[in-house]
Amino acid sequence: MIGVGHFISQRQDYETSIERSYQAEMAARVQIAQGDDSKAARRTIAAEEARRAELRDSISDDTRNTAILVGIGLIAGLIGALLLFAGLITAMRRPLEALVDAAGRLAAGDRSTRVEVGGLSETATLGKAFNDMAAELELEASERDQLDRMKDEFVLTASHELRSPLTSVQGFAELLMMERDSLTQRQVETVEIILDNCRHLVRLLNDLLDLARSDAGRLAIRPRPTRLGPLIEDVVRTLRAQTEASEQTLTEKIDANLPLVEVEPDRIRQILVNLVTNAHEYSPKRASIEVTARVTDAEVEIDVIDDGPGIPPAQMEHIFERFVRGDAGLTQRVGGTGLGLAISKSLVELHGGTISVDSEVGRGSTFKVLLPVAPPGAVEAPPSGPRAIAEGPR
Ligand SMILES: Nc1ncnc2c1ncn2[C@@H]1O[C@H](COP(=O)(O)OP(=O)(O)OP(=O)(O)O)[C@@H](O)[C@H]1O
Ligand SMILES: [Mg+2]
Incomplete structure (x- = not known):
């Protein structure tokens, strides 16, 4: 920038000097045109022409130097920008890779996964947002697991508790059927209905118990x-x-x-x-x-x-x-x-x-x-x- 400013002020000086040189030459030429063809006027014209040639040489040197300077400045700026950009990419890459990795683990079911919050403010904000989301998911999952466990426990306990009195009703109905000869036809039919319903309910409760045990990972077999x-x-x-x-x-x-x-x-x-x-x-x-x-x-x-x-x-x-x-x-x-x-x-x-x-x-x-x-x-x-x-x- 200094080079360019210097170049601009030199250029203005040059133009002023050229203008003055032309004016001096013009004045000498006017003198000659008016008949005063003195040696001094001709010297002035030659001197002004020589001065302008010198000025042109010097300004073209300056232009070249300034162009080189500006070129160097531009290349240096470009390299600086590239270095800055590379630094930025490196600073963002590591936290982003860690985030992608953690997101994969979270998707695979590891709800305790977290990322290290750090780096640039944008990646740090992203990391914090990820950690907040993972913490919320973990909380929801543990609440859901707890509800699931409570549901399994409830079905297990309820089926178990209901089955005991039911099997005793079924047992008594079966005893009654053994005495069917002393029962009236209507009584036999009634006991048969009781037995049918008992068997159906016991079967249903056994199914529910098996499924609840299976959900709770407690359905064991002895092969x-x-x-x-x-x-x-x-x-x-x-x-x-x-x-x-x-x-x-x-x-x-x-x-x-x-x-x-x-x-x-x-x-x-x-x-x-x-x-x-x-x-x-x-x-x-x-x-x-x-x-x-x-x-x-x-x-x-x-x-x-x-x-x-x-x-x-x-x-x-x-x-x-x-x-x-x-x-x-x-x-x-x-x-x-x-x-x-x-x-x-x-x-x-x-x-x-x-x-x-x-x-x-x-x-x-x-x-x-x-x-x-x-x-x-x-x-x-x-x-x-x-x-x-x-x-x-x-
Ligand atoms: N052999 C079969 N032929 C035609 N449909 C069948 C057959 N087996 C099962 N199904 C169909 O599959 C469904 C599910 O059978 P599943 O045994 O699981 O239950 P369900 O027989 O309805 O009740 P339960 O719990 O008392 O066994 C049945 O309702 C029936 O529609
Ligand atoms: Mg069936």
């Missing part, structure tokens, strides 16, 4: 090497009376060389009862239901196949979710809560297995359960005693 064949035959035998009442055929096809599976037998029975009961309840009269079991790689595959109404694709997507029931007329006629498949899925997964469904409307459904084979050399454990009525199969 042991088990033979599936007798278990499947037992389920088929238990449910045959119901299928026969609907003139349905219920058959089983079990591979002879089925290996032992690592499962809790009562829980597998519960799953199979759910699946066969569904096949029976949602299929029409004279439908056929088949339970098959065979070995595939390191798993045993159990299929429950029916040629009933099938399941529409839209319902199939959500069929293992809680309280999901079909809206077809048949489903609506069958009483149910939409919990059986959700519980079956939780139980199968607790065993390290999988459950899936394949179905076509009008042709039937196949529910497929895969269970892990017991380790080589495993020996079948002796059967444990039957579950208490209250814990009994759904």
Whole structure:
């Protein structure tokens, strides 16, 4: 800037000097034109011409020097700006990278994640805003977790407390039925209704208890090497009376060389009862239901196949979710809560297995359960005693 100011003032001096030089030369020329062709006038003209040439040389030197100076100044300014810019980028990059990193951790569920607040005021403000948001999310999550825990506890306690008196009502109703000969027909019918409702409620409470335990991570299983064949035959035998009442055929096809599976037998029975009961309840009269079991790689595959109404694709997507029931007329006629498949899925997964469904409307459904084979050399454990009525199969 000083160089440029100096150049401008020099330029003004130069122009004034040139002007004065022209004026002096003009005055000499006027003298000559008026007839005074003196040596002095001619010397003045020559001197002024020489002075102007000198002035031109000096101003062109000055112009060059000033241009060089301005060029150097511009380059220095540019380098300075670049250095400043690079410094700014470095100062912002580290906190921004830390923020991106922390945001990733927060999105992955680590709500305790925070960033170090520092650096430029903008990044510091951003860091503080991030930390405030993370703290709020952490608080909300812990409140939600606490509410969830309270809900689980409530369902657990309520189902448990309700089940005890209910099972005693069921027990007394069963005792009464044993004395049915001394009851009137109307009394027998009444006790049967009481029993039916008790069984339905006990089943519902057992389902709710299982789901609440599963949510609380307290649904434990005690797997042991088990033979599936007798278990499947037992389920088929238990449910045959119901299928026969609907003139349905219920058959089983079990591979002879089925290996032992690592499962809790009562829980597998519960799953199979759910699946066969569904096949029976949602299929029409004279439908056929088949339970098959065979070995595939390191798993045993159990299929429950029916040629009933099938399941529409839209319902199939959500069929293992809680309280999901079909809206077809048949489903609506069958009483149910939409919990059986959700519980079956939780139980199968607790065993390290999988459950899936394949179905076509009008042709039937196949529910497929895969269970892990017991380790080589495993020996079948002796059967444990039957579950208490209250814990009994759904
Ligand atoms: N074999 C099947 N054929 C046709 N629809 C089925 C079959 N199995 C299940 N479904 C459909 O899936 C829905 C969910 O079944 P799920 O067993 O979970 O509940 P639910 O039978 O309605 O009630 P519950 O809790 O008493 O078992 C049923 O309501 C029915 O619409
Ligand atoms: Mg069901």
